[in-house]
Amino acid sequence: MKPIVIRRRSAATRDDWPVDLHPLVARVYAARGVAAAEAGPQRLSDLLAPAALGGVAQACDLLADAIAHDWRICIVGDFDADGATGTAVAVRGLRLLGARDVCYRVPNRMVDGYGLGVGLVDALADIGPDLVVTVDNGIASHAGVAAARARGMRVIVTDHHLPGPTLPPADAIVNPNAIALAACPHASPPCADCASAGARASGLAGVGVMFYLLLALRARLFPGDAAARPDLASLLDLVALGTVADLVPLDANNRILVAAGLHRIRSGRASAGVAALYRAAGRDPQRAVAADLGYALGPRINAAGRLEDMSLGIECLLSDDADVAYGLAERLSAINAERRELQAAMVEQGEAMLARFVERYRDDALPCGIVLHEADWHPGVVGLVASKLKERLNRPVVAFACADGSGAELRGSARSIAGFHLRDALAEVDAAHPGLIGRFGGHAMAAGLSLPAANLATFAAEFDAVARRRLDAAQLERCLWSDGELAAHEFTADNARALRYAAPWGQAFPEPAFDNVFAVESWRAVGEKHLRMQLRPEQGGDTIEAILFDAADAMPPPSRVHALFQLDLNDWNGRERLQLLVRHLEPA
Incomplete structure (x- = not known):
């Protein structure tokens, strides 16, 4: 396994920050290229306008008619947290806006597969919806949308996943990632303003797309006094x-x-x-x-x-x-x-497979794009296996499970690394080998697909070939990013608190992490796997409590360490005190 490298973000200085911005927060923001206008209080009034999504006007027309004429509206969600929250937002929001007959359905992962499939449409006939609204799916559901419309149902697709070369035959499509294919209200292809707005909205999750549609619908239904609008x-x-x-x-x-x-x-x-x-x-x-x-x-x-x-x-x-x-x-x-x-057992199996490969062929023979399959893996958990192994290997990973008891069909979930667009990679494989993959969809960092089990070896080779063409050695490097070194006086609970609540940290905007050299004053094992230490910064200052989770391989620690860490607050008996969450530890 290649060693982990700690790299520091480039330091940047700015003099146009809000005057009350915490200096350590300002330093982190500057290194990440945050604009001064984005560094102040985050206000809903600064959100991108709903019209940026494209297709909103047509969807609002249909929803306004549905509410006015008491149509039965069925929300078709997805079986992940985005789809679940998006479904709840759709049901709650439409009821707030006056819809009186709103229900929902979600496909069963094992039976129906992803999205608005023909089988799910057949099942909807029992409730007879006048309007179907998808949430977090539908952009790839050509057959399902056509089947719903053939049954007399109107269909609005709301989604954020990347479309294929054509769009489904829905009555309206609201998807910021489909604006290049959807009708621009000003021109075709989309005018520069609409294309730019769509790009800026393209990061929305499925639940965000639905929320934006509700904002637009509220403005349509309640054009007067804003105070009278539903909240x-x-x-x-x-x-x-x-x-x-x-x-x-x-x-x-x-x-x-x-x-x-x-x-x-x-x-x-x-x-x-x-x-x-x-x-x-x-x-x-x-x-x-x-x-x-x-x-x-x-x-x-x-x-x-x-x-x-x-x-x-x-x-x-x-x-x-x-x-x-x-x-x-x-x-x-x-x-x-x-x-x-279940996930822990499957990850252990996946790691054992890779360890046997490395033992036989050497670490540098690992594929750039890794494909794994076990006959007894659960199809609902393979995405988590792919995610865990992607983090440890810093390579795109596809994990497959049997789609049914026959084993003839496989269902896979893929996770990627920065610089490797998963859906585009799958589209490249599909274009070069038509029929190799069954269905696929997703976005840059995550995707799903199905394929006949007989095609697994060919797919693995082709996926690796695409990864080798698209990724270079630097992108495959196991790299952890640091926001720099902290001075001795910066190890404070106040700084930890300021960073904790400065911004929502997450995907593509990770929680601040720093790296320093420390002397290990003392250490002890916590449970069987965790390491608690008292660390003293090399440049002086007080000892600081630190913890490293899943650290069995790091015990005992050396007397002098280089650590990547986050400032954290340990809340005990109502009192907050500083602790370091160590993310990586190596001898100094």
């Missing part, structure tokens, strides 16, 4: 949860949405479902940060779609009864515990 801000905690959990880039627009949602949670105005998930996870909502959504709440919602029925997660998010919501949150926690055990 869609009540949905922002759900928008924040889905946005963070789906790992879309936390660009300036998404940071505004997530910050607003976290503010609602901290101020005690979260929905009953989100509050219940916080309680079930043992987290304090008054100290809510984006990491809670990504590492505690999101996995609980996702677990339902991976192992059981995503309706459990959606019902939790739709409930207004605190006791009912908590009961559902507890069930989700139990399913998530089962998911963790």
Whole structure:
């Protein structure tokens, strides 16, 4: 395994920051190229306008008719946290705006597969919707959309995934990533302004796209006094949860949405479902940060779609009864515990496969694009296996499981690294070898696909070949990024607190990390795997408590270490004290 390299972001100086911006936060922002206008308070009024998505006007026309004529509206969601929160936002938001007959359906991962499939459309005939609205899916559902329209259903597709060369035959499509193919209200191909706006909105998650559509619909239905409009801000905690959990880039627009949602949670105005998930996870909502959504709440919602029925997660998010919501949150926690055990076993199998390969062929013979399959892997968990192995290897990984008991069809989930666009890579394989892949879709960092089991070896070779063409040695380097060294006086709880609440940190906007050389004053094992240390900065100052999780290989630590760490607050008995969360440790 290649060693990990710590690289520091380029230091930058700026003199146009808001006067009250914390100096350490300013330093982090400057190194990440944050504009001065984005460094101040995050206001909803600074959000990109809903019209930037394209297709909004046509979708609003249909939804306005549906509400005016009491059409039955069916929301078709997805079986991940983005799809679940997006479904809850759609149902809650449309009801707030006057829709009286709104229901939802979510495909079963094992039976229906992803998106608005023909089988799901057949099942919808029992409830007879007049209008189907997809959330976080549909842009690749050509056959399903056509089947729904053949049955007399109108269809609005809301999605954020990348489209193929053609769009499905829906009545309206709202997708910032489809604007190059969708009709621009001014020109075709899209005019420069619309194309630019679409690009700036392209980072929205599926739940964000739905929230934007609701904003546009509210403006259409309530054009007068803004004070008389229904309060869609009540949905922002759900928008924040889905946005963070789906790992879309936390660009300036998404940071505004997530910050607003976290503010609602901290101020005690979260929905009953989100509050219940916080309680079930043992987290304090008054100290809510984006990491809670990504590492505690999101996995609980996702677990339902991976192992059981995503309706459990959606019902939790739709409930207004605190006791009912908590009961559902507890069930989700139990399913998530089962998911963790299953995932750990599968990751161990994947690592053993790779270890045998390295032992036989050497580390430098590892494929650039890694493809793994085990006959007994669970198709709902392969995405997490791909994610874990991608992090450890810094290579794009596709993990496959059998789609059914026959083993003839495989279902895969892929995760990528910076600089390797997964959906484009799969499209390149598909174009070069038509019929090799069954269905595929996704975006830059995550994708899903299916293929006949007989095609696995050919696909693995072709995927690796594409990765070798698109990735160079520098991109495959196992690199961790640092925001630089801290001076002795900067190791304070106040600095940790300022960084904690400075911005929603997450995908493409990671939590600040620093690197220093320390003397190890003392250490002890915590449990069987974790390492707690007392560290003294090399340049002097007090000793600082630090913890490194999953550190069995790092015990005992050397007397002098180079550590990559985050400033953290350890809350014990109502008192906050500084601790370092060590992310990487090596001899100095």
